[in-house]
Amino acid sequence: MKPAPFAYHRPSTVDEAASMLAATEGKILAGGQSLIPIMSMRLAAPAALVDLNHVTGLADIDVSDTAVRIGALTRHGDLERNVAAYDANPLLRRAVQHVAHATIRNRGTTVGSLVHADPAAEMPAVLRLLGGSVEVVSTARGRRSIDAEAFFVGPLESALEPDEVAVSACFPHPPAGSGSAWLEIARRHGDYGLVGVGALVVLDSNSSLASAAVCLISVGATPVLVDVTAACRGAAYDAVDWEDGVALVDAVIDPEGDIHATADYRRHLSRVLTERVLVRATDDAVARRAA
Ligand SMILES: Cc1cc2nc3c(=O)[nH]c(=O)nc-3n(C[C@H](O)[C@H](O)[C@H](O)COP(=O)(O)OP(=O)(O)OC[C@H]3O[C@@H](n4cnc5c(N)ncnc54)[C@H](O)[C@@H]3O)c2cc1C
Known part of the structure; x- marks a missing residue:
């Protein structure tokens, strides 16, 4: 058509x-x-x-001491290939490389994906997990910044007003001692994930767990952020039992069935991926500390 x-x-x-x-x-x-x-x-x-x-000046990737700021015309592929952004915050590349196929990543923008607010999209979950924000401009109200927490309102619905242009997104660097990971299952390479999970784990100076959080896609109307710190705080990095953390996730997700997967299968994937991604993020934190 x-x-x-x-x-x-x-x-x-x-x-x-x-x-x-x-x-x-x-x-x-x-x-x-x-x-x-x-x-x-x-x-x-x-x-x-x-x-x-x-519009000129909207394609930049600016890596400062505190955050990676990307312009509204930064393509997913630009972010994926940007070495400074990866060094500052590896989760950006780890997640964005799951967005569709290379050809789509070469044209599609990361800010466009945030505004589009598909509950199956990876980068809204990353913005949520890192506590980022989107900067928007309108003729009527000038410039304002919207925190990730308030930005994703519902399926395909962001907090942007119809007269607002999103000009950039800001992804804060993860804290010192942290590690991250992204895992997802899709039916075919390049498809939207049936379920995807990002994790951010922070170790204290004794290599014990200080905090841990996950953000899941395709299991709710918006990305589902779950702080699982209460289930692991103080545990030695190599002796964490993630079962309680997985139970916290299980209690808040609300997956739906569709032609690609049943709700039960999405729930099963959420449990399995949550545990795996937390283990992987913890390993990443240990490896980054040793490097
Ligand atoms: C086959 C296929 C597979 C895909 N798989 C995935 C996937 O696995 N994961 C994933 O995350 N995405 C996937 N996508 C979507 C892709 O990531 C898009 O790049 C993204 O959703 C939108 O970015 P865009 O720049 O193309 O936005 P557009 O298509 O140009 O716009 C999307 C919406 O956002 C609005 N918008 C865009 N930019 C702005 C702005 N700066 N200010 C205000 N409004 C704005 C537009 O008005 C429109 O409503 C897939 C797409 C295709 C075609």
């Missing part, structure tokens, strides 16, 4: 994009990897597209 007719606008600055968005009640076009298929299937028919791709 073909999209319904729409007007096309090509701004060259963020302010221009924001005023076009407000005037047309259209949609921002970033990588088009989600929006164009939806329009082609006539599941959305925006009156206008405001193409962000000719």
Whole structure:
């Protein structure tokens, strides 16, 4: 199928994009990897597209002492290949390399994925796990920053107002002594994960567990963040029994069945992947400390 007719606008600055968005009640076009298929299937028919791709200064990846900040035109593939971002925060690459196929990652943007807020998408979960934020601009209200906790409102629904342009996302560096990991199961390479889990584990100076958290995709309306610290705090890194942590996750997830997997199977995957990813993140913390 073909999209319904729409007007096309090509701004060259963020302010221009924001005023076009407000005037047309259209949609921002970033990588088009989600929006164009939806329009082609006539599941959305925006009156206008405001193409962000000719706005300069939005493709940068800035690695500071505290965070990795990416612009709205940073492609998933740019983030995946950025060595400074990987060195500062390996979880970014570990998760983004599970997003679709290389061709889609070369065009799709990470900020676009955050705004799209698919509960099966990896990078919203990473933003949640790291406590990041998204910076947005509108003509009516200027600039504001939205914390990850408030950003993901429901399936395919973020806290962005219709007249707001997301200009960047900020992923804070994980704390000293931490390790991270991402694991997921998909039916085929490049598919959305049936379940995916990211973990962030922090060791104290005695190599005991100081904190641990996981964030799961495809088991709720938004990424599901679970702090499992209470189940492991103080345990030696090589003697942690993750069973209680897995039980905490089991108590809060609400997976649904669909043509790809039953709800029970998603629950089973959540349990297995949670334990594995916590073990892997702990190993990562130990390895990073030794390096
Ligand atoms: C076959 C296939 C498989 C995929 N598999 C995965 C997967 O496994 N995991 C995954 O996470 N994603 C997957 N995707 C989606 C992909 O990651 C997209 O890149 C992403 O969802 C959206 O990014 P985009 O830049 O393409 O956004 P677009 O498609 O251009 O836009 C998506 C939505 O976000 C809005 N938007 C985008 N950028 C902005 C902005 N800066 N400000 C305001 N609004 C904005 C648009 O208006 C639109 O509503 C897949 C896509 C395809 C086609």
